[in-house]
Amino acid sequence: MWIGVWLFYLSAPVADLMGGGHSPGVRLLGLAGLLTFVCWYLVLVFRTVRERDIGRVLGALAVLSAQAMVLSLTLGREWLVLFVYVAVASGAALPARLSRWTVPAATAMLSVTALAVPEGRAYLAGLMVPALLGGFAMAGVRQLVRTTVELRQARATVAQLAANEERLRLARDLHDLLGHSLSLITLKSELAGRMLPEQPDRAAQQVADIEQVSRQALIDVREAVTGYRRPTLPGELAGARTALTAAGIVADVPMAAPALHAELPERSQAALAWALREAVTNVVRHSGAARCTVRLEQLHTLDGPMLVLSVRDNGRGGRASAGNGLTGLTERLAEVGGALDAGPRAGGKGFVLSARVPCQDLGSAS
Structure with a gap:
C-alpha cells in the first residue's frame, strides 16, 4: 500500500x-x-x-x-x-x-x-x-x-528460552521430588523385606508407609507439573525426621518456630525447603551416617541478615559432586539472592551442606 x-x-x-x-x-x-x-x-x-x-x-x-x-x-x-x-x-x-x-x-x-x-x-x-x-x-x-x-x-528466541527454562525447572522439580520419595520407598521396601518372615505386623506397617509415600509422591508430581507446588520448611523438617528415623539414623532436627520463617518470602522458604530435602535424601542414600543434625540460624553478615540452613552428618564424607541435585539447588538459591556451600566436614569425617537466603531481622533462631 x-x-x-x-x-x-x-x-x-x-x-x-x-x-x-x-x-x-x-x-x-x-x-x-x-x-x-x-x-x-x-x-x-x-x-x-x-x-x-x-x-x-x-x-x-x-x-x-x-x-x-x-x-x-x-x-x-x-x-x-x-x-x-x-x-x-x-x-x-x-x-x-x-x-x-x-x-x-x-x-x-x-x-x-x-x-x-x-x-x-x-x-x-x-x-x-x-x-x-x-x-x-x-x-x-x-x-x-x-x-x-x-x-x-x-x-521467538525469548519464547524458546522460556520454554527451555521451564523444562529445566520441571526436570529439577521432578528430580527433587522423586529422588526423595523413591529413596524412602526403597528404604522402607528393604525394611519390609527383612521384617516379613518374623515380624509381619511391622512389615505391614512399612508397606502401608510405602503406599502413603507413593500416593504423596504422585500428588507432588502432579502439582509440580502444574507449577503450583512450593514446599514449606515445617513440612520438610517433619519429612526429614521421618526419613532419617526410618533409615536408622539419629535425627537431630528442630521444630521450626513460626517466628523464624513466617515473614520469609515464599520463594526463599521454598528454596530452603528444597535444600533440606536434597540434603536429607543424600544423607539417607549415600552417607552411611549414624547421626544427622539440622539447624536453622539467623546470621548477620556484610550482605545483611541471612537465614542459614545447615545439614551435618557423621558419615563417610567425600567431595561434593556437582550432580543434578546440587546444581538445581544452586540455581534455586541464586534466584532468591542466596548461595549454597557443600563439602566434607573438618577432619574429613562427615559432610555438611549449608544453604542461605537473605531475610529480615526475624528474631532469635531455633
Missing part, C-alpha cells in the same frame, strides 16, 4: 502520452519505455537485498536513472517525475548507509536534467521535495520492516 502511493505520480507521463501531441510511433516507444521503467522499479522495491547483492542493485539503479533521463530529455518535462521513483527505489532497495547518499544523488540528477529539458525549471521545485522526502521515507520504512522482523525473531 505504501508503494502504491507513489504510483500516483505516473499520471503526468500517462497524460502526456495520451494528449501530448506525440506521433503514434513516439507514443508506442514512450509506452514501452514507461512500462519497462515501472517493472524495473517494482523489481527493485520489492526485492529483498542482501549485502552481496548491493553492487547489482547499484547497477540497476544506474539503469533506472538512465531510463528516466532519456525519457525526460526525449518526451518532455512531464517525465521528470520518474526521478522521484529513482529516489524512492534507492531508499527502498539500499541500506541506510548508502541510501543517504543515493537519494540526494537522484535528486541532483533530477535538477540537472530539469535544467536541460525545455521548461523543466518550472517542474523542478515541485519535484525536488517529493524526491527527497519519498526516498528518505522509504529508507525509514525499510528500516522499520527490518526492525519488525528482528523483533519477531527476538520474540
Whole structure:
C-alpha cells in the first residue's frame, strides 16, 4: 500500500502520452519505455537485498536513472517525475548507509536534467521535495520492516528460552521430588523385606508407609507439573525426621518456630525447603551416617541478615559432586539472592551442606 502511493505520480507521463501531441510511433516507444521503467522499479522495491547483492542493485539503479533521463530529455518535462521513483527505489532497495547518499544523488540528477529539458525549471521545485522526502521515507520504512522482523525473531528466541527454562525447572522439580520419595520407598521396601518372615505386623506397617509415600509422591508430581507446588520448611523438617528415623539414623532436627520463617518470602522458604530435602535424601542414600543434625540460624553478615540452613552428618564424607541435585539447588538459591556451600566436614569425617537466603531481622533462631 505504501508503494502504491507513489504510483500516483505516473499520471503526468500517462497524460502526456495520451494528449501530448506525440506521433503514434513516439507514443508506442514512450509506452514501452514507461512500462519497462515501472517493472524495473517494482523489481527493485520489492526485492529483498542482501549485502552481496548491493553492487547489482547499484547497477540497476544506474539503469533506472538512465531510463528516466532519456525519457525526460526525449518526451518532455512531464517525465521528470520518474526521478522521484529513482529516489524512492534507492531508499527502498539500499541500506541506510548508502541510501543517504543515493537519494540526494537522484535528486541532483533530477535538477540537472530539469535544467536541460525545455521548461523543466518550472517542474523542478515541485519535484525536488517529493524526491527527497519519498526516498528518505522509504529508507525509514525499510528500516522499520527490518526492525519488525528482528523483533519477531527476538520474540521467538525469548519464547524458546522460556520454554527451555521451564523444562529445566520441571526436570529439577521432578528430580527433587522423586529422588526423595523413591529413596524412602526403597528404604522402607528393604525394611519390609527383612521384617516379613518374623515380624509381619511391622512389615505391614512399612508397606502401608510405602503406599502413603507413593500416593504423596504422585500428588507432588502432579502439582509440580502444574507449577503450583512450593514446599514449606515445617513440612520438610517433619519429612526429614521421618526419613532419617526410618533409615536408622539419629535425627537431630528442630521444630521450626513460626517466628523464624513466617515473614520469609515464599520463594526463599521454598528454596530452603528444597535444600533440606536434597540434603536429607543424600544423607539417607549415600552417607552411611549414624547421626544427622539440622539447624536453622539467623546470621548477620556484610550482605545483611541471612537465614542459614545447615545439614551435618557423621558419615563417610567425600567431595561434593556437582550432580543434578546440587546444581538445581544452586540455581534455586541464586534466584532468591542466596548461595549454597557443600563439602566434607573438618577432619574429613562427615559432610555438611549449608544453604542461605537473605531475610529480615526475624528474631532469635531455633
